[in-house]
Amino acid sequence: MFSHVVIFWTLPGKPQAADELIAGAEKYLRPIPGLLSFHVGRMSGSPRDVVDQSYQVALNLQFSSKQLQDDYQIHPLHLEFVEKAFKPNCQRVVIYDFE
Numbered sequence: 001m002f003s004h005v006v007i008f009w010t011l012p013g014k015p016q017a018a019d020e021l022i023a024g025a026e027k028y029l030r031p032i033p034g035l036l037s038f039h040v041g042r043m044s045g046s047p048r049d050v051v052d053q054s055y056q057v058a059l060n061l062q063f064s065s066k067q068l069q070d071d072y073q074i075h076p077l078h079l080e081f082v083e084k085a086f087k088p089n090c091q092r093v094v095i096y097d098f099e
């Protein structure tokens with residue numbers, strides 16, 4: 001199992017950025033072959049101090065192998081997502097990959 005978790009900070013001056021990013025992930029990323037699970041959504045608030053609430057959107061993908069994740073990274077739909085949804089809407093991203 002290989003997990004790919006992406007945390008997005010959207011552009012503060014663009015109120016629809018989170019919605020556009022989520023819609024772009026649904027359109028471009030969900031159809032990419034090799035995904036075992038796909039979950040994208042907005043940050044969920046919490047009263048707990050240990051929960052990071054500074055970001056706006058997170059993406060959680062699971063693959064059966066690192067190789068499938070590597071293939072995902074160069075897939076044309078992923079590259080289109082980066083150009084059409086990520087770059088126009090995000091100011092920062094942090095990625096956590098683990099096996």
